[in-house]
Amino acid sequence: MSIKSLSPGRGVSARDRAERRLAIRMTAPSLILMALVAAVPIGYALWLSLNQYSVRTAGLSRFVGLENYITALASQEWWAAFGQTFLFAALSVSLELVLGTAMALLLNLAFKGRALLRTVVLLPYAIVTVVSAITWQTMFQPNLGLVTNVLSALGLPGGDVVWLGEHGYAMAVIVLADVWKTTPFAALIILAGLQVISAETYEAAELDGASKWQTFVHITLPLLRPAIVLAAIFRTMDALRVFDLPFVLTRGANGTESMSMLAYTQLRENRLVGEGSALSILTFLTVMVVSVVYIRFAGGNIREVAKEEQ
Amino acid sequence: MKAFISAGRRRLALSAAAAVMAGSMLTACGGGAATQNNGPAVDPAAGKDASGSINVCGGKDASGIYKGTAEAFTKANGKVTAKYTEIGATTDEARTQAVQRLEGKSDECDIFLTDVIWTSEFASQGWLVDQSKLVEANKDRLIPSTVETTKYEDKYWASPFFTNAGLIYYQKDKVAKPETWQQLYAEAAKAPGNSFVYQGKQYEGLTVNFLEMLYSAGGEVLDSNGEVKIDSPQTREVLDFMVKGLKDGSADRAVLTYNEDPARLAYESGEDGYQRNWPHVYRLLNESALKGTFGVAPLPTWEGGKASGVLGGWNLAISAHSKNQAGAVAFIDFATTPEWQKHVAMDFSQAPVNEAAYSDPVVLAKMPFAKELLASVKGAKPRPISPVYPQISQAVYKNVYAVLSGTASTEDAVKNMAEEITAAKKSF
Structure with a gap:
């Protein structure tokens, strides 16, 4: 690697350099702010995760290096929570994207009261998750719940199942509660993507005699990809950090404990600050890695779009 | 031997250095590490010439007892005014909020309402004022089992305010008053409408429900020396018994999804025979369609064993950072008087910590099951006493839940429980 190629002076005019300096000066305040609100807490958590803090004697702590991470990665609990969280994310995000796309297509049609409906579908998203979780809990209660009663009345299977007390079923309720709540959010992002597709493209397709299905598969979906990927990234990051739904619905029983719940238990209930921080950092890293992978492999489109816009 | 000592010293020096570093870092971030409080025990006579105001902090005041006591105290005392501040809607939330204030050395709260299971943890952190002398002075008017819940390392760190013990509610027209757990389960199996509801969700309440049976079967979690004793034939027997109960109906x-309220609601539908729940449920059942149809019994004995239970309830602890300890002592004196303890039962349907209150005619009129309740309270034992109690309880309820829900064998769960409790006890 030659020094020449690294040197910015070559082939760059004085004006360019001045502009570059100006750019740095102009971005500096936001960079400093970012550092304060993001880097400081993360750095602090990282420091906490490298120490052990006594739960027996106040103020006593010791530096243990990576021991907290080794303990976490060697524990069955972490890997169980890891697998369960990914299962939840995979199920909920794929359902939300499929349903969200369908919902967006419907909302994009021209009909009377469209503006009102667009607002109304957002209602579930506006409800506090804990509140909606308690509602779902009540609905799935054995004997008394709405869902179990309706299923029994219709003679359908599931009426006599203790949904939140059974492996698989408990996960299904949590996925359902999440899909109900956040599908409108996915739909809204995808709707925005739909609206930038020009009508001319569709007119051209119609002239060429493309069927509705062909139009959807060959025009709508490819052009929607950036919006769908964006929705997928947002939803996946959220789903991997899920806490409130399993906390309220099952307390982590029956294969529903998430990574965040595990960290919470260690940090808050057990006051194991070091171990809990290590689990938080591991959760954070997991989410980071997944987002980077997304952007690398599925987000090619986003970069292309960004380039075109420049 | 010499090498051992020097290694020990080195480690001590290292951890001291680390403690200093951590301490300064925490302070810099506004957290502030608590310091060990080895201050003298508070003087029981301090309440006599107290003045000023005090703030009592705790969870949601569902029965009105906290506010009611503060108001009555202010009126009766004349010199000290007390107010109640709710710092959390649930028990967990109240604990988190209390811990934050204590770690931050806040003087906002003079008295904290503390759940009986928090005593060891709060005391070991130096967050509380030593109440040994005060408790000794009041001991003759307090039920001994309730006093035990305030003890940590031979000192008393709080005064009992009101207590709690499990009761069995039963439908008089369908099932018999239970004498033993075996009889209760056999009776419950006879018809679907006789079934037993309890708190079997994966949470603290399951630990309580399980320990009630384990204690009466003669088992224990930790012995008096703090040794782990959970890996026992009694633990296996109780677990198998509970599993069989779920299988035979x-x-x-x-119940695997029930905590206190869902269990009560299910029972109110009239489709069950027995319910294990706390005393406050009595008032709620009396307001439901079941009024007049149910009876109340103390927890049954284990066949060939004895009656036992697990103590609940709330204590009054003085914050180490309180600026008005004398006022706090005056408040505690008032709250534990035999006279006020009657109101605890009459006005707020809570279980008094004074024995005489249970046989008072006015109390009996309002709380007809006072005799059964006293039997449950006197027979009940505290949950394991340890500063790492939350971890111990998790080891219990997670493994018991695994057995009940059918994802683990009794043998594996008992082994896991013992291992996890041993590991928890080794917490640094």
Whole structure:
């Protein structure tokens, strides 16, 4: 690697350099702010995760290096929570994207009261998750719940199942509660993507005699990809950090404990600050890695779009 | 031997250095590490010439007892005014909020309402004022089992305010008053409408429900020396008994999702025979369609064993950072008087910590099951006493839940429980 190629002076005019300096000066305040609100807490958590803090004697702590991470990665609990969280994310995000796309297509049609409906579908998203979780809990209660009663009345299977007390079923309720709540959010992002597709493209397709299905598969979906990927990234990051739904619905029983719940238990209930921080950092890293992978492999489109816009 | 000592010293020096570093870092971030409080025990006579105001902090005041006591105290005392501040809607939330204030050395709260299971943890952190002398002075008017819940390392760190013990509610027209757990389960298995509901969700309440049976079967979690004793034939026997109950229909499988309120609601539908719950449920059942149809019994004995239970309830602890300890002592003196303890039962349906209150005619008129309640309270034992109690309880309820829900064998769960409790006890 030659020094020449690294040197910015070559082939760059004085004006360019001045502009570059100006750019740095102009971005500096936001960079400093970012550092304060993001880097400081993360750095602090990282420091906490490298120490052990006594739960027996106040103020006593010791530096243990990576021991907290080794303990976490060697524990069955972490890997169980890891697998369960990914299962939840995979199920909920794929359902939300499929349903969200369908919902967006419907909302994009021209009909009377469209503006009102667009607002109304957002209602579930506006409800506090804990509140909606308690509602779902009540609905799935054995004997008394709405869902179990309706299923029994219709003679359908599931009426006599203790949904939140059974492996698989408990996960299904949590996925359902999440899909109900956040599908409108996915739909809204995808709707925005739909609206930038020009009508001319569709007119051209119609002239060429493309069927509705062909139009959807060959025009709508490819052009929607950036919006769908964006929705997928947002939803996946959220789903991997899920806490409130399993906390309220099952307390982590029956294969529903998430990574965040595990960290919470260690940090808050057990006051194991070091171990809990290590689990938080591991959760954070997991989410980071997944987002980077997304952007690398599925987000090619986003970069292309960004380039075109420049 | 010499090498051992020097290694020990080195480690001590290292951890001291680390403690200093951590301490300064925490302070810099506004957290502030608590310091060990080895201050003298508070003087029981301090309350006599107290003045000023005090702030009592705790969870949601569902029965009105906290506010009611503060108001009555202010009126009766004349010199000290007390107010109640709610710092959390649930028990967990109240604990988190209390811990934050204590770690931050806040003087906002003079008295904290503390759950009986928090005593060791709060005391070991130096967050509380030593109440040994005060408790000794009041001991003759307090039920001994309730006093035990305030003890940590031979000192008393709080005064009992009101207590709690499990009771069995039963439908008089369908099932018999239970004498033993075996009889209760056999009776419950006879018909679907006889079934038993309890708190079997994966949470603290399951630890309580399980320990009530384990204690009466003669088992224990830790012995008096703090040794782990959970890996015992009694633990296996109780677990197998509970599993069998779920299989033969004595207990509805739905209990795996119940904490206190869902259990009560299910029982109110009239489709069950027995319910294990706390005393406050009596008032609620009396307001439901079940009024007049149910009876109240103390917890049954284990066949060939004895009656036992697990103590609940709330204590009054003085914050180490309180600026008005004398006022706090005056408040505690008032709250534990035999006279006020009657109001605890009459006005707020809570279990008094003074024995005489249970046989008072006015109390009996309002709380007809006072005799059964006293039997449950006197027979009940505290949950394991340890500063790492939350971890111990998790080891219990997670493994018991695994057995009940059918994902683990009794043998594996008992082994796991013992291992996890041993590991928790080794917490640094």
